[in-house]
Amino acid sequence: MSTDYTSLGIRKETKPYFEQAKEAVATELGEEPTADQVVRELVEAYCGGDACGRWLDDGA
Numbered sequence: 001m002s003t004d005y006t007s008l009g010i011r012k013e014t015k016p017y018f019e020q021a022k023e024a025v026a027t028e029l030g031e032e033p034t035a036d037q038v039v040r041e042l043v044e045a046y047c048g049g050d051a052c053g054r055w056l057d058d059g060a
Contacts, residue, residue, distance in 0.1 A: 008035050 010018045018038065025033040025041045033041070 008039065010035075 021042055022033060022035075022038045025038050028041070029037065
C-alpha cells in the first residue's frame with residue numbers, strides 16, 4: 001500500500017529552531033501551522049520560492 005506522506009521527526013537539539021520557525025510561520029499565516037506547513041515555508045524561503053504562505057494559493 002502506498003501513501004502520499006512521510007513522518008517528520010525533529011531532533012532534540014534542533015527543536016528550539018523548529019519552534020522559532022513555527023512561530024514565524026504562524027505570524028505570517030495568521031494561524032497555528034502544521035509541521036508540514038512549517039517545513040514547506042522553510043523550503044520555499046531557502047530555495048527562493050514563494051515564502052510567507054503564497055504557495056498556499058497555488059493549489060499545492
